Amino acid sequence: MTNTEALRLDEVRKVYGDADHTDNTDNRVTALAGISLSLPAGTFTAVMGPSGSGKSTLLQCAAGLDRPTAGRVFVGGHEMTGSETELTRFRREHIGFVFQQFNLLPSLTVLQNVTLPLRLAGKRVEEGRAARILEQVGxxxxxxxxPQELSGGQQQRVAIARALVTSPAVVFADEPTGALDTRSARAVLGLLRQAVRVHGRTLVMVTHDPVAASYADSVLFLADGRLVGRMADPTAEAVAERLTRLGDELVQKGA
Incomplete structure (x- = not known):
């Protein structure tokens, strides 16, 4: 693990909707209420919280898929700003993605799916390197x-290889095991942890599953769009207990 900062959020806010001053209605919903965090390179962080806590919005803003209403986001020391074209280019060069749905192109082979980000970024396609990454994920x-000739777990392995092929500063995983059976999920989580431990990648994973979170180095807990806790060296039991407590606190607050 290095001390290099892979991801930083400075007072990131995201508000949806707007206030209508003509009839004094306010339809605004604050999804993120000023999140600040710093994640070192070579770490595996899980993001958890009750439904509606802002997990997915945090990932989308941190990954440049959505623009924050206020605040700044830095990936690999570079601030994410500029036009949509510039943001797209930045994501292709610095960010990897693994989604719940594998998002593989059915008309392409496994190798072609993995090298696609390199082609889109206009980079030299090293098929030998892509093949080695696929070898590493089995x-x-x-x-x-x-893709249709592979199982769900195998398709997710292809998606992981695709996310790693550009050597991104950060890999964002959104419920990466949500569509998998238990055995495949454990294999995929082991691969994600290996990408961090062996290859030095930085991984941020949104999940609702305490077992998945236990594979991470630390867990960030969100509630009402705010960072409300952090757990190092998580176990599934400790994470589940913390989530239950968070849910109870929200129920009491709403009562």
Whole structure:
């Protein structure tokens, strides 16, 4: 683990909707209420919280998929600003994504799906390197297969290889095991942890699953768009207990 900062959020706010001054109605919803955090390179962080806590919004703003209403986001020391075209280019060069739905192109082979981010970024396509990454995720013999010829767990492995091929500053994973059975989920989580431990990648994972969170180095807890806690060296039991407590606190607040 290094001391280099991979991701920083400075007072990031995200507000949806607007106030209508003609009839004094306010339809604004604050999804993020001033989040500040710093994550070192080479770390695995899980983000958790009750439904509506702002987890997905945090990921989207941190990954440049959505613009914050206020505040600043830095990935690999670079602030994410500029036009949509500039943001798209920045994401292609500095950020990797793993989603719950694998988002593989059915007409492309496994190898072609993995090298696609390099082609889109106009970078030199090193098929040998992509093949080595696929070998590392256990798919070295499936390079010419199409996604529909693979199991769900294997498709997610392809998505992980695709996320790693550009050597991104940060990989964002949004419920990466949500569509998988327990055995496949554990295999995928092990691969994500290996990407951090062995290859030095930085991983931020949104999940609702305490078992998935237990694979991370630390867990950030959100509630009402605010960062309300952090847990180092998490266990599934400790995470589940903290989530239950958070839910109870929100119920009491709403009562």
């Amino acid at each position: 798919l070295g013999e499936r390079l010419s297969h199409r």
